[in-house]
Amino acid sequence: MALQNVWFFLWGLLWAVYFLTDGFDLGLGSLLPFIAKTEEEKRIVYNAMGPLWDGNEVWLITAGGVTFAAFPLVYAVMFSSFYSALMLILFALIIRGVSFEFRGKIESPGWKRIWDTTLFLGSLLPAILFGAAFANIFRGIPIDQQGVYHGTLLTLLNPYGLLGGVLFLLLFLVHGAIWLAIRSEGAIHERAGGTARKLWPLLLVVAVVFLIASKFATNLYANYLAHPTLFIVILITVLALLGTRVFLAKRNYWKAWFSSALTIVGATFFGVIGLFPNMFPSSLNPAYSLTAHNASSSPLTLKIMLIVVLIFVPIVLIYQIWAYHLFKGKVTEEDLAYEEAY
């Protein structure tokens, strides 16, 4: 029981870290057509996330892998239920991933336009779909006792699900714009900061609407009402969101970015805590819900995987932080002149 609860928390944490890391490059990819005017500015956008996006995406693989290892039944039912949505996400991530590498290999505006489009769509779709998928999990999924899904792709596109999609997109857009402000200079730097400041009020409104809608569309608040101290998570998240704006006003982009990162982690945990111990609640009958307690692996596997995660995740964090540290500076002309640059 205790082990399963620890794993439930780790499961939420891994998804949160995925959204925190890949979030900024998904956001930045979705902003590309609007924020970069010239070829040089486009290349700055690419190279601002260039060295880091690949490592960020592995958090998704890890979150997926850990779901498979620790909660096989959740992995099986979740991914077969979300078949079409997940396929869309995967294809989007595919065309997005190769855009980086392919774009600069041929000097032709038409060629580059193709990969700018795929980067844009490949970033926008996952941002929205991840949000929609998680909002739908919060809401409950029409699965029966056997874990068979009774719905279609359109079932997921209900108002609350769509609201979740918009919320994630806005979170990532702000997160990405701030990252670009950190890593660029001059006109595009100003534009990136300005974009973050302009999007922020919209994010605030959607976040508040989402918090209110969750009261009516989901059961998330039950855990909070049972343990009111948990409201502190929501409070921290809201403060982080407000802090983002404060630091944006001060043009302190690193602090704004960390604030925005905390907002994303907080938003994920808002839902994860509300779900506990459910992982994939059934909207047909609560008895059919998959929980941390009825869908987990054997105690031995949970123990071994816990050791693996406790050893390797800190190591991963160390070398990823090192990589971030290496590439924290402004993207300069010298960087763009690089043969290998995107």
Added chain:
Amino acid sequence: MNVLFLSRLQFATATMFHFLFVPLTLGLSILVAVMETKYARTGDEVYLKMTKFWGKLFLINFAVGIVTGITLEFQFGTNWSRYSAFVGDIFGSLLAIEATAAFFLESTLIGVWVFGWKKLSRKAHATVMWFIAGASNLSALWILIANSWMQHPVGYVIKNGRAELNDFAAVVFQPWALLEFSHVVSAAVILSSFFVMGVSAYHLLKKQHLDFFKRSFRIALAFGLVFSILEVVEGHIHAADVAKMQPAKLAAMESHWETTTYAPKYLFAIPDEKNERNAVEILPIPGLLSLLATHSLSGEVKGLKDFPRDERPPVFISYISFNLMVALGFYFALMTIIGWFKRNRLAESPGYLKLMLFSIPLPYLANELGWVLAEVGRQPWIVYGVMKTPNAVSPIATSQVLTSFLAFILVYGLLGAVGFYLIVRNARRGPETA
């Protein structure tokens, strides 16, 4: 057209496509690391140019390999949910370990390598490439341990209606996994060295960048020679292991119908599955099959007729993929041995160079055939002797799978076309002359 058939077709398409890019990642990362180390040690600019030229091809290939690998991890959940629920306790943990312990390192460092030329010292930068090569191959190790468990499940008990882990060490350290890993990694190094030798041959034939491509050729040749000879030896041990652990696969890949001692090996046969015999059998070598499979001329080799019809793998596909792969394996060893004698007068051996240029696709073919044999030959089981493939598929709508399958064909088709086009284009262009 049902969910099972389409899901199998889709998974086969996705894995085989993914594996067009994996071996070059595994092998070329090592070769580039060798080149960069030579540069870091000697400061010789030719080695820097080599690192950059082969590194660029490596990176294009790497990008396609990475993105097509991501879909695979999720397809177990989307299309094979019953399998996932049944084996997640074991199989899922191996995939999760792969991501945390290996794939992370590879993906994080690739960005550092590409963008870190001026941020790191020469030695540190070369070390990063070694870590990428190591992490890629470590990644392969975990994936192959997972596949080995499907081929030869160990360390589990059936409990709570699923396979649960009871001996982690038995799963990780089973000999099958070690054999499969050495087989796949050797094949990857062979493919990569033939790739480097083939591209080098192209330029040597055009009489351009002679010094650059002679050196590249010789580095690749050394690796190709060692690993193609190793592969022949290892392949034999591997097949003998299959004979013991998966007798039905062995019988199918040899198209061997009757259980006999002193079983002959036919150098050429055409299986006739309907009538449970071979339509054509020529050039028998008496006792060779018994000798290869059991290490004794009088050893008994089980024939296909000893297995119920519904527990036999497709014979024709198994037989063709095995024999073609073996023939190619010998061809690679032969070509690299010849190359070793010609290594100091490559530019004067246009016939050999031409052959090497046209041999580039062959290791790709051999790699794919190996996987076809491994996976088709395991049928009808998804986990050998434990779970049959039809029981593994997700309860989902056919239309969904049909749509995604068509999308796979379309997206992967375009991706493959662009990826190979860029590799060929950059390979032909040669190193930067500046």
